[in-house]
Amino acid sequence: MELRVIDFGRVSALRSQTLWHAIAYGVSEGAPPTLSFMTPATPYVSIGLHVNIDAVDVNACKRAGLPVFRRMVGGGPVYLDDDQLFFQITLPDSMAPAMRSRAVRVLLNPVVAAFQQIGIDAELDDANEIVVGDRKICGHAAGQIGSAVVVVGNLITGFNHDAAASIASTPNRAAAGMFRQMLERYVTAVDADPRAFMEAAVATYTEALSSLQGEQAGDVSYVRGRPPFGEPDAGDPLASLTPYELEKLEELDRKLADPTFIRGESRRTRAPWRIKVKSGVWVYGHANESATAVLGLVDDVITEVTLVGAGRDTEKLIGELVGSGLPHAADRIAREGHMGATIAQLVEAMT
Amino acid sequence: MIVHRGCAIPDGLSYDVDRDLWVRFEDDLARMGLTDVAQTRMGKMVSIRFKRVGRHIEAGKSIATVESAKWVGPIHSPFDGEIIATNDEAYAADILVANRDPYEAGWISIVRPDDPATAPDGLLTSDAAVEAYRARIEMLDLSCYRCAD
Numbered sequence: 260m261e262l263r264v265i266d267f268g269r270v271s272a273l274r275s276q277t278l279w280h281a282i283a284y285g286v287s288e289g290a291p292p293t294l295s296f297m298t299p300a301t302p303y304v305s306i307g308l309h310v311n312i313d314a315v316d317v318n319a320c321k322r323a324g325l326p327v328f329r330r331m332v333g334g335g336p337v338y339l340d341d342d343q344l345f346f347q348i349t350l351p352d353s354m355a356p357a358m359r360s361r362a363v364r365v366l367l368n369p370v371v372a373a374f375q376q377i378g379i380d381a382e383l384d385d386a387n388e389i390v391v392g393d394r395k396i397c398g399h400a401a402g403q404i405g406s407a408v409v410v411v412g413n414l415i416t417g418f419n420h421d422a423a424a425s426i427a428s429t430p431n432r433a434a435a436g437m438f439r440q441m442l443e444r445y446v447t448a449v450d451a452d453p454r455a456f457m458e459a460a461v462a463t464y465t466e467a468l469s470s471l472q473g474e475q476a477g478d479v480s481y482v483r484g485r486p487p488f489g490e491p492d493a494g495d496p497l498a499s500l501t502p503y504e505l506e507k508l509e510e511l512d513r514k515l516a517d518p519t520f521i522r523g524e525s526r527r528t529r530a531p532w533r534i535k536v537k538s539g540v541w542v543y544g545h546a547n548e549s550a551t552a553v554l555g556l557v558d559d560v561i562t563e564v565t566l567v568g569a570g571r572d573t574e575k576l577i578g579e580l581v582g583s584g585l586p587h588a589a590d591r592i593a594r595e596g597h598m599g600a601t602i603a604q605l606v607e608a609m610t
Numbered sequence: 611m612i613v614h615r616g617c618a619i620p621d622g623l624s625y626d627v628d629r630d631l632w633v634r635f636e637d638d639l640a641r642m643g644l645t646d647v648a649q650t651r652m653g654k655m656v657s658i659r660f661k662r663v664g665r666h667i668e669a670g671k672s673i674a675t676v677e678s679a680k681w682v683g684p685i686h687s688p689f690d691g692e693i694i695a696t697n698d699e700a701y702a703a704d705i706l707v708a709n710r711d712p713y714e715a716g717w718i719s720i721v722r723p724d725d726p727a728t729a730p731d732g733l734l735t736s737d738a739a740v741e742a743y744r745a746r747i748e749m750l751d752l753s754c755y756r757c758a759d
Contacts, residue, residue: 309675358651358653360681363681401682
């Protein structure tokens, strides 16, 4: 089995997206399975193909000078910067396991093994999240582009929680504050050498893909990029792309920077407002004319509560809510006056 | 109706087996949707985006994209044609409709093929479709399941 490995090194924010999309089209048209790496030279925001642009605080992004790009795989809005090494594994659909959730798991396992090889106690949890303990250390998304399957993710060596929280559209300060707090609690960077991670990932993916094809590991063509992660005297990694990939790259440079594509189609937003921190961890918010309620949930259990305008019994109410599952919470708060009504509306909408 | 390893393959439909798509010809229109194999492979759908009504699509281009968990994938048309209708309302009411009822309530789009008289390559009917689908299910080593109500 041939594995093409391309380390693009540091590239523009736009190219940190368009390069791997171009590779996916190339693999669709017969280019070999490819493991690629790059890091963006400047920070930006990326949103999944189906995400409503309203999920991003576009004005905050403008003020911070952060461009927003829409990717052609799944997942929510994410803040990306040069403290992150992006990786992508791209292979023909025919090579991947039939069940999509299984394909994602099989294609994330080598990343977990690479983390472990460089001394990080990473695990792939039941929700396909790469974690150390209960903290997420690696974002990922996946999809089919053409007839290629691609799984993308990042090695996070420094995570700017303030920036990551600031790009999210939140209904009020209480919700923004809780989201920031839960990001800090549940998402973290790792102390890792990106070059060591790349070397480990090449080995683990070579083994995994060979196993998928029932073959011995074969040739690995390794193209190093420029610093910070590549070699100072490296050649141009673009030379390792096929003519078709280079053609698609130019097309994708236009498409992914097109404001119409970035804006996407408007669609109804679901009520209540909610935002995902990591798999199984959410912040929900609801406000009416008299009060605001924000709940943090971990695996459907309320762990955090912020109440604004709750009156005198705030502490008692919070005490009753924390640790409750949603149906229980709805029952217990039903008789708690105007704040109870606010939370009841929120819980009803959540369930 | 044939059921192989839990995967339903209803009679009276045409199938693009490689794309896991079913097609029901209704006069000069073609109603399309995901097969049982497709909805099983995808898992629980969380969102769908339809190409707009009135848009002309080429064979092999997507009529919609679907998302399950963090996975996004296209649904490809087997022929050139104009999108006449999309099943927005059913998916707005129940995003799992294709996971529950892929061949009826969970249809995706209705397309008017540019050349309705010519069946595209790879679109199979009746026994040929059933045999091809049996072989595909075996090759994928797949067993189908549906979301319960």
